[in-house]
Amino acid sequence: MTKVKFRISKKAIVNILLRWEAILFYIFIIVIIFNSYISPYFLDIINLFDTTFNFMEKAIIALPMIFIIICGDIDISVASTIALCSVFMGLASSMGVDTPGLIAIGLITGTFAGFVNGIIITKLKISAIAVTIGTYSLYRGIPYVILGDKAFTQYPESFAYLGQGYLGNTIIPFQLVFFIFMAIIFGIILHKTTYGRKLFAIGNNSTCAKFSGVNVNRIRLYNFMLAGLCAGIASILLTSRIGSTRPNIASGWELEIITSVVLGGVSIMGGVGNIFGVIIAVFLLGIMKFGMGIINLPGKVMNIMTGSLLIIAIMLPVYIKQLKNKIILKKT
Numbered sequence: 001m002t003k004v005k006f007r008i009s010k011k012a013i014v015n016i017l018l019r020w021e022a023i024l025f026y027i028f029i030i031v032i033i034f035n036s037y038i039s040p041y042f043l044d045i046i047n048l049f050d051t052t053f054n055f056m057e058k059a060i061i062a063l064p065m066i067f068i069i070i071c072g073d074i075d076i077s078v079a080s081t082i083a084l085c086s087v088f089m090g091l092a093s094s095m096g097v098d099t100p101g102l103i104a105i106g107l108i109t110g111t112f113a114g115f116v117n118g119i120i121i122t123k124l125k126i127s128a129i130a131v132t133i134g135t136y137s138l139y140r141g142i143p144y145v146i147l148g149d150k151a152f153t154q155y156p157e158s159f160a161y162l163g164q165g166y167l168g169n170t171i172i173p174f175q176l177v178f179f180i181f182m183a184i185i186f187g188i189i190l191h192k193t194t195y196g197r198k199l200f201a202i203g204n205n206s207t208c209a210k211f212s213g214v215n216v217n218r219i220r221l222y223n224f225m226l227a228g229l230c231a232g233i234a235s236i237l238l239t240s241r242i243g244s245t246r247p248n249i250a251s252g253w254e255l256e257i258i259t260s261v262v263l264g265g266v267s268i269m270g271g272v273g274n275i276f277g278v279i280i281a282v283f284l285l286g287i288m289k290f291g292m293g294i295i296n297l298p299g300k301v302m303n304i305m306t307g308s309l310l311i312i313a314i315m316l317p318v319y320i321k322q323l324k325n326k327i328i329l330k331k332t
Contacts, residue, residue, distance in 0.1 A: 021264075021265060024264070025280055031288055031291065039294045042290075049171050050171075051286065053163075055282065055285065056176060056178075056237065057082075057234035057238045058256055059282040060179055061230050061253075062264075062282055063182055063183060063186040063278075064186070066186070066275065067190070067199055069258075070199045070271065071202045071206075072269065072271070073121070074128050075128065076136045077113070077254075078231045078253070081139050082238060083235075083247060084142055086235045087143040087152070088105050089236070089239055089245065090245035092105050093156065094152060102156070102236070103236055107233065107236075110229050110233070110235060111229045112228065114224045114228020117132055117135055117227075117228070118225055122218075151244050151246045153243065161174065163239070183275065190275055199219065203270030203272070259307075259309055260278060260285055263277075263284070264280065
């Protein structure tokens with residue numbers, strides 16, 4: 001009996017140490033040590049808090065993207081939805097609409113854009129990648145038609161706090177606190193509710209989930225509407241932070257958002273993932289970019305790093321699983 005307990009404890013230790021979230025955390029610590037070595041300015045607490053402004057909007061969209069990818073879908077249109085929301089907020093602001101009205105417009109526009117994605121995917125039974133590639137162009141094209149090479153730059157003073165403000169008299173950005181609040185809600189939904197269990201059931205086998213009584217299409221529709229809503233929130237924060245709306249706002253964010261989710265351990269094939277890994281991945285990518293920015297690496301190098309991480313995130317879990325099995329077999 002004692003021998004069996006010993007084997008179980010060894011297996012548990014190996015599983016904990018080689019969990020994908022644990023490996024991400026090790027990498028995160030290595031990145032911090034490396035960046036602090038190459039730059040004396042990296043560990044400045046004010047700089048570290050302020051750099052979160054640069055990736056909190058992406059982090060917010062990553063939360064519903066977890067739900068979408070766990071279900072085996074994907075949304076390529078989220079960054080274009082940000083642009084769409086921003087241009088409608090800009091139009092409203094130019095007509096004298098105040099901050100509460102701008103927030104409402106951003107949220108409604110984003111949710112409607114997500115609803116359009118979801119309804120086409122579920123009712124017409126077209127693959128999510130095909131639909132969202134189409135709306136990626138549509139939602140980005142509308143701002144270009146409305147603005148051309150111009151920009152909306154007139155926003156109410158109170159609007160600026162949402163993207164630029166701090167919590168009270170502290171150095172903690174409002175965006176960071178808001179993201180933590182949202183991450184807790186999404187984590188509870190994913191890991192502690194029936195809705196979360198349905199997401200995993202759909203991702204593992206949508207046919208079985210359907211015959212088990214899960215309304216698969218309704219769940220998928222809700223996921224895309226959530227993504228649109230969060231894109232609207234991200235658009236409000238981003239537009240507030242930069243104080244202007246241009247057609248190319250948030251351009252290229254799709255890759256970074258999907259990378260953070262997949263790097264966080266959410267399987268691109270669906271059915272696997274958790275909130276903790278994605279949160280670590282979001283901060284890992286943000287801190288990496290901050291470190292590269294300090295040493296003045298060009299943006300193209302950052303894009304290469306992001307793409308490489310996406311490939312590694314897809315391939316590495318398979319090898320880690322094999323390594324786990326080998327270690328456990330040796331222990332036994």
